[in-house]
Amino acid sequence: MDYKQIQELIKMVNKSNIGELTIEQKDFKVTIKQKEEHVAQIVSSYQQAPVYTQAPQQTVANQPASALPPAADKPAAPASNTITIKSPMIGTFYRKSAPDKPNLADVGTEVSPGKVVCIIEAMKLFNEIESEVKGKIVKVLIEDASPVEYDQPLFLVEPA
Numbered sequence: 034m035d036y037k038q039i040q041e042l043i044k045m046v047n048k049s050n051i052g053e054l055t056i057e058q059k060d061f062k063v064t065i066k067q068k069e070e071h072v073a074q075i076v077s078s079y080q081q082a083p084v085y086t087q088a089p090q091q092t093v094a095n096q097p098a099s100a101l102p103p104a105a106d107k108p109a110a111p112a113s114n115t116i117t118i119k120s121p122m123i124g125t126f127y128r129k130s131a132p133d134k135p136n137l138a139d140v141g142t143e144v145s146p147g148k149v150v151c152i153i154e155a156m157k158l159f160n161e162i163e164s165e166v167k168g169k170i171v172k173v174l175i176e177d178a179s180p181v182e183y184d185q186p187l188f189l190v191e192p193a
Contacts, residue, residue, distance in 0.1 A: 118188040120181040124155035128177045142170045168192040
């Protein structure tokens with residue numbers, strides 16, 4: 034792996050929600066980590082990029098794979114009479130199919146299996162996320178244009 038490839042990896046990690054990336058090849062190992070700090074985002078449209086109060090930083094070092102950051106706190110358990118629609122991937126959550134379109138799903142919206150409830154952008158691809166349950170949305174858990182992790186709760190649905 035050459036210097037240019039390492040630089041490209043750093044740029045990719047910086048643009049993504051990946052906290053740490055380790056690559057091993059024969060006698061070579063590189064670990065790229067984003068500095069974990071509180072980051073404030075202000076986003077008002079799809080074209081505007083996040084504004085960071087402190088820029089994420091990366092370090093490239095030869096470190097053991099056991100030096101992983103601690104797991105983030107998990108959200109409180111939802112009410113027992115609701116079903117959670119979770120993110121199937123890492124990406125950016127959008128409630129609309131386009132900036133000038135209405136929200137795909139709001140509180141009170143009736144959903145059924147196959148109905149698109151949101152869009153998640155991952156690597157410049159817009160993926161429609163469909164409901165797998167029938168019911169009514171009682172809570173939207175994510176702000177529009179926010180980054181989401183795999184398996185992160187997006188909506189709470191009261192089953193019908």
